[in-house]
Amino acid sequence: TASLRLTGTTRTDARFGITFRDRAFPRGIPASTVTGTGVSVTDPLVVSAAAVHRGSLAALVDEASLVRESNYSDGSYGIFRTALERARTVLADSASPTGTLMAAHDALRSAIAALTLDEGGYAVLQAEDPDRMEGPSLVKEAYYSDGDLGGVTEGAWEQYTDLDFGGVAPRSVSVRYANSQASTAEPSSVDIHAGDADGPVVATVSLPGTGGWQYYTTVRAAVLDPQALLKASGATFVFHAPSGRQWVSNFDWYQFSPEAAPSSSPITTLATLTTANATSTGDGSLPLKLSGGVFENVTNGAWAEWRDTVLGDGADTVTVSYDKPRSRAASDSHIELRLGAEDGPTAVTVPLDYTGSGWGTVADTSVRLDPDVFDGTRDVYAVFVSSTQTDAQPYVANVHSLTLTRQADAPVVFDATAFEGDSGGGLKSEPATWSGAGSATSLGGTYDGAWLDYGDVDFGDSPKNTVTLTYVNNSARCGTGSAVQLYLDSFDPDAPGTPYATVPLPVTGSSWSSGGTTSLTLPEAITGTHAVHLRLTTNADSSHPYVANLGQVTFDRVEAPAKTDLSALRKAVDRYEGLA
Ligand SMILES: [Ca+2]
Incomplete structure (x- = not known):
């Protein structure tokens, strides 16, 4: 029997072996026939310092766990979070070797050092x-x-x-x-x-x-x-x-x-409607002023007509350039576009958010149009409307222009309230309660299991890979884990089965006025015509009965945002993993 005892401490792994000479063994047995751990350079005995490195990594992870995202740049925090997750994974494995522990420690330490303390x-x-x-x-x-x-x-x-x-x-x-x-x-x-x-x-x-x-x-x-x-x-x-x-x-x-600019697919301007080419106008409660090349003194009931506007194959967007000060304009002022007659039905409503506190801030707002409605040669009417005006805030807005355009690769957009069939209950169309809804109305009275039928939707020839929803998830009144399930082609309310996609609706605030937008990349891009159903889900209780109020649904083609570059981190991990 041979025994070997080592004493002392080490902070690094040590590898060693024992070399026997032939005469160590009786009966002429050659040392080369002895096998096992510790008797060859390829299979040495190891004194592991893993416990030391495990301890220091655990201490660093404890420290790093206190770091919160808000103060740091997206990029540097992303790398940090990856390093922290890796370190936790390594710690969770009780068999993690020293080199892996060291690599995780180094990667986390350098990610902490690289955290950028502003938006960079x-x-x-x-x-x-x-x-x-x-x-x-x-x-x-x-x-x-x-x-x-x-x-x-x-x-x-x-x-x-x-x-x-x-x-x-x-x-x-x-x-x-x-x-x-x-x-x-x-x-x-x-x-x-x-x-x-x-x-x-x-x-x-x-x-x-x-x-x-x-x-x-x-x-x-x-x-x-x-x-x-x-x-x-x-x-x-x-x-x-x-x-x-x-x-x-x-x-x-x-x-x-880090996000790509909106689609650069070519946009054709079909008509730019201004004071200069208006064929007729009508006053509201005050006389319209047109002399400055801008619709000014615009009050409830004023209107403008553009006769014989050529819209060809159809406009899909109207963009209004306007100036609406909080101090002087009515809160709910908006523009109604009508075709054929000034007092005809409203084809589309353009909500106008405030652009500033006083006059002088011009902004653009865009609303989607149905190209099958805004096509051919049309008499277009803009009717300027408000109902909350006061003596101090009598105006709708100063309106510079209305531009009708068509995009070659236009997104598919519809209001959540534009359903053809539904599951009933409390579902209703109501005025949108938050800015940025993208539509004048929102779907209210939602509940777990409610569903809506939007009929056949033409997604066009270019693939749409993203669905975007505007919505309000008011945490004071909505259940937890609210989501919208998308069904294509077929839908059975009694046995809905697996949806095509599920769009989570995170909480947007604690009132109906704080809305938000959520996007989801679809598992497969959509082209052509499909029947569309939405089904709403939540974990409700008696004081939180709702799913969320929904504004607008958009299907678009969006390029994936740039991925975080982890090559430096990977290089570090590769370098140290080899030592394990
Ligand atoms: Ca500045």
Whole structure:
């Protein structure tokens, strides 16, 4: 019998073996015939320090578990959370070897160190506060803004360094600006270069006229080379004006986003309806004023007509450009579009949210149209309506234009209240109680097991891979775990079976006025015509009987957002896992 005893402590694994000589054994047995752990270099005895590393990893996980997402950038928090989950998995396995414990510890420690304490590259970048700027007349000012960059001429530029995107590549950029050009003038532009001004152009943002230095607007453009921007960790904005124009625009802020810009599928403008081409108008309680090229002094009952508007194969969207101050306009003011006659039935209602506290903030709002209704050559009427007006707030809005467009690859949109059949009970259509509903009405009185039949829906030729719902899940009145189940083609209320997709409806607030939007990627994209049913589910109790109020349902084609780049983390894990 041979015995071996080791004493002392170690913080690392130790591997060793015993070499026997032939004469250690009797009867001429050669040492090479002895097998087992510890007698060959390929199968050494191991003194494991795993317990030490297990202890320090557990301590780090305890510390990391206190970190909350709110303070950190999406990208850096995503990497941190992955590392924390990995560490917990490793700890949960009592057989985890030392190398795995060490790798998890290192990955978590570096993810903690990399947590970015603000929104990093995704924060709002104030145009008046760059890291560097250059231009003959650049000036920081506050002209109808909280601070803006003025005096911007051809070739001027400004630069932001240390843009930490947290490993998540930016897919789009928003620019808020104002200028004095008409919307029909040739636009100015800004080229965004990755890194310095001689870096590649990763986005070109067109800046159409906003109609006045006091009218700020926000445009969003695709970032065409996200990786270049991610790698450069900085951006230079170079401004351009058409030849002969002195000023490019004034700039309020910029912001990158990891989400792609909305679909760039070509949009055709079929008609732009303004004071200039209105064929007839009627006053409301006050006389309309048209002399400024804008519908002003617009009160309940005023209207405008555009006779023989050519809409061809059909418009799918109307976009209204308007100015509606909280101080002077009625809260429920809106526009009703009618076809054929001023007092005919309303084809679509355009809700108008407030755009600012006082006059001077013009915003756009869009509403989907049924192209089978808004087609051919039509007499289009806009009727300006309100019911909550007072002497102090008599107006509907100042309306600059109504633009009717058609998108080649349009999303499929319908109001949740546009059902053809339903399960009855308390289900009802009521005025939408939250802004951003996208529809004037919402589906109320919902309950667990309620269902709605929307008839045959044409999803078109281009695949729709995402469903989006606007809704309110009021935690004070709705059950828990509310969701909408989508059924295609067939639906049996008594035996609904497995839905095509289930859209969770997370709580949006504790009142009916705080709504939200939720999106789900469909398991398979949808094309062609299908019967559509929605079924509503929740865990209700007597004081929380409802599922949620639903506004609008949209099926669209959306590119997947950029995935978190975990390559550095994986490299670290691979490196240390080999030691196990
Ligand atoms: Ca600003």
